[in-house]
Amino acid sequence: MLLAIDCGNTNTVFSIWDGTRFLCTLRTSTHHARTADAYFTWFSTLINHYGIETDITDVIISSTVPRVVFNLRVFADRFFGCRPIVVGRPDCLLPVPPRVDAGTRPGPDRLANAAAAYDRHGGNVVVVDFGTATNFDVVAEDGAYVGGVISPGINLSLEALHQGAAALPHVDISRPEKVIGTDTVGCIQSGVYWGYSGLIQGVLERIRDEYGKPMQVVATGGLAPLFEQADVGFDAVEDDLTMHGLTVIHRYNKENA
Numbered sequence: 001m002l003l004a005i006d007c008g009n010t011n012t013v014f015s016i017w018d019g020t021r022f023l024c025t026l027r028t029s030t031h032h033a034r035t036a037d038a039y040f041t042w043f044s045t046l047i048n049h050y051g052i053e054t055d056i057t058d059v060i061i062s063s064t065v066p067r068v069v070f071n072l073r074v075f076a077d078r079f080f081g082c083r084p085i086v087v088g089r090p091d092c093l094l095p096v097p098p099r100v101d102a103g104t105r106p107g108p109d110r111l112a113n114a115a116a117a118y119d120r121h122g123g124n125v126v127v128v129d130f131g132t133a134t135n136f137d138v139v140a141e142d143g144a145y146v147g148g149v150i151s152p153g154i155n156l157s158l159e160a161l162h163q164g165a166a167a168l169p170h171v172d173i174s175r176p177e178k179v180i181g182t183d184t185v186g187c188i189q190s191g192v193y194w195g196y197s198g199l200i201q202g203v204l205e206r207i208r209d210e211y212g213k214p215m216q217v218v219a220t221g222g223l224a225p226l227f228e229q230a231d232v233g234f235d236a237v238e239d240d241l242t243m244h245g246l247t248v249i250h251r252y253n254k255e256n257a
Contacts, residue, residue: 007063009132032067036074059084112245118143130221
């Protein structure tokens with residue numbers, strides 16, 4: 001079995017892949033000081049709680065936080081006896097190499113998204129990934145990641161608003177019934193929700209105009225279903241897209257080792 005690990009700036013996701021489906025997905029906060037032993041204690045406790053039988057033989061890691069990779073590699077070696085594949089490292093093969101400016105190293109999550117989008121939808125795809133940042137990943141006709149857009153994430157923007165304006169409260173993200181808020185919370189929720197809806201629509205429109213070809217749009221990340229309600233132009237919402245991309249990259253490396 002394969003253990004796929006996607007480490008983002010806020011959360012780290014562990015998913016167990018049996019070759020045909022994900023048996024479970026576990027989530028923890030990202031912390032650079034967490035040791036290999038601490039990862040295993042948390043992981044094994046939840047696996048035992050859910051009664052999942054595992055025989056992990058392979059591990060693949062995608063991490064946008066370089067400081068956590070060492071302990072995750074130790075975790076894989078010590079407890080599963082394997083050398084993990086780390087997306088973005090020179091020894092990790094990609095189905096199609098990215099085409100970006102020389103010296104640029106795309107985030108491993110963006111590489112995984114490109115591999116997954118091409119595997120499921122073919123080329124000419126934009127992936128909108130709602131995370132700590134909101135990323136737009138452009139996948140070419142042959143499956144190559146060819147660039148994109150990075151904008152501040154929604155929760156990050158809310159936190160900055162709360163910290164930078166003493167009189168404004170911290171609010172939950174939701175779809176307001178009206179655009180014009182009649183209290184402070186309603187005004188903030190409208191600004192965030194409809195503001196980001198406009199950002200998404202505007203960026204997608206400009207990407208399509210610049211790319212010059214019809215494109216599908218696939219959204220992923222925790223807030224994707226919420227913004228699907230705004231009818232911003234998503235063709236699909238797939239919460240496992242990045243993890244699926246890790247399975248695609250792992251399979252490619254095994255087949256071409």
